[in-house]
Structure formats: C-alpha cells, structure tokens
Amino acid sequence: MMSEYYYSAKESGFYFAADKEVYEAGKGWPKDAIPVSDEDYKTLFSGQQAGMVITAGRDGYPVLTERQAPTEKELQQQADSKKQSLMQEANTMISTLQDAADFAMATAEE
Incomplete structure (x- = not known):
C-alpha cells in the first residue's frame, strides 16, 4: 500500500500524495520527500498538539522533539x-x- 503522506526535511513539512501532480505543476514536489506511515503521521500530529515539535531526524524522517x-x-x-x-x-x-x-x-x- 502506498503511503498517503510524505515529509520533506528541507521544507520541514508534510505533503499529501494525492496532491503530487498539483505540486509538480507548480513549484515542484520536494526531491527529499519520503513516505510516512499513517500511524506515524497521526502520532506526530498528536505530539505536536501536546506541545512537542516535529523535526527531521538524522535520516530525514520526521520525529518529535521537546520544544526548546x-x-x-x-x-x-x-x-x-x-x-x-x-x-x-x-x-x-x-x-x-x-x-x-x-x-x-x-x-x-x-
């Protein structure tokens, strides 16, 4: 099953796979976009709502970190x-x- 969500460490943001053509027609799909599981996506945003920050890990995959x-x-x-x-x-x-x-x-x- 293809991931619905992608994360770009360079852009520090998430992208919805269904919108890929729209991005490619505009400013472009991020070259570093990596797939994120639905479970991780939900966990990351739950953590963000609880006050944590979503940042890129060493491998570019999004992780939760404490707010500085x-x-x-x-x-x-x-x-x-x-x-x-x-x-x-x-x-x-x-x-x-x-x-x-x-x-x-x-x-x-x-």
Whole structure:
C-alpha cells in the first residue's frame, strides 16, 4: 500500500500524495520527500498538539522533539517588544488626556 503522506526535511513539512501532480505543476514536489506511515503521521500530529515539535531526524524522517526553551536573547527581544507596545499604548492615552486638558475639556477625574 502506498503511503498517503510524505515529509520533506528541507521544507520541514508534510505533503499529501494525492496532491503530487498539483505540486509538480507548480513549484515542484520536494526531491527529499519520503513516505510516512499513517500511524506515524497521526502520532506526530498528536505530539505536536501536546506541545512537542516535529523535526527531521538524522535520516530525514520526521520525529518529535521537546520544544526548546527560549534563549536569553529571545527573552530579551520579547521583553523589548512588550515594552515598546506598552509605551505606545501609554503615549496614546497620555496624548488623548493632554489634548482634553489643552482644550479645557478634561474632567476633574482626568
């Protein structure tokens, strides 16, 4: 029985065998696509739903791996992004209140 699913390590993705002609007519079927059993396909996606990551093993066959913890640099970038977002939100609020004060439209609470 022919496998319904194929995996490309280079593209880091799965391909449905029934769509092969469509891929070949377009950007092409991945040269490294290898068949994946239906059982493995289901197991891989169940693992992904549970928080694991699908990656290529040494032989190119897809395997489940633990999600890597963010690096210190990635955490810093996330913090910087959050800071920028909060600063922009605060500036918008302050600007709105300042406009109300400038036009004598501010209430005592503002």
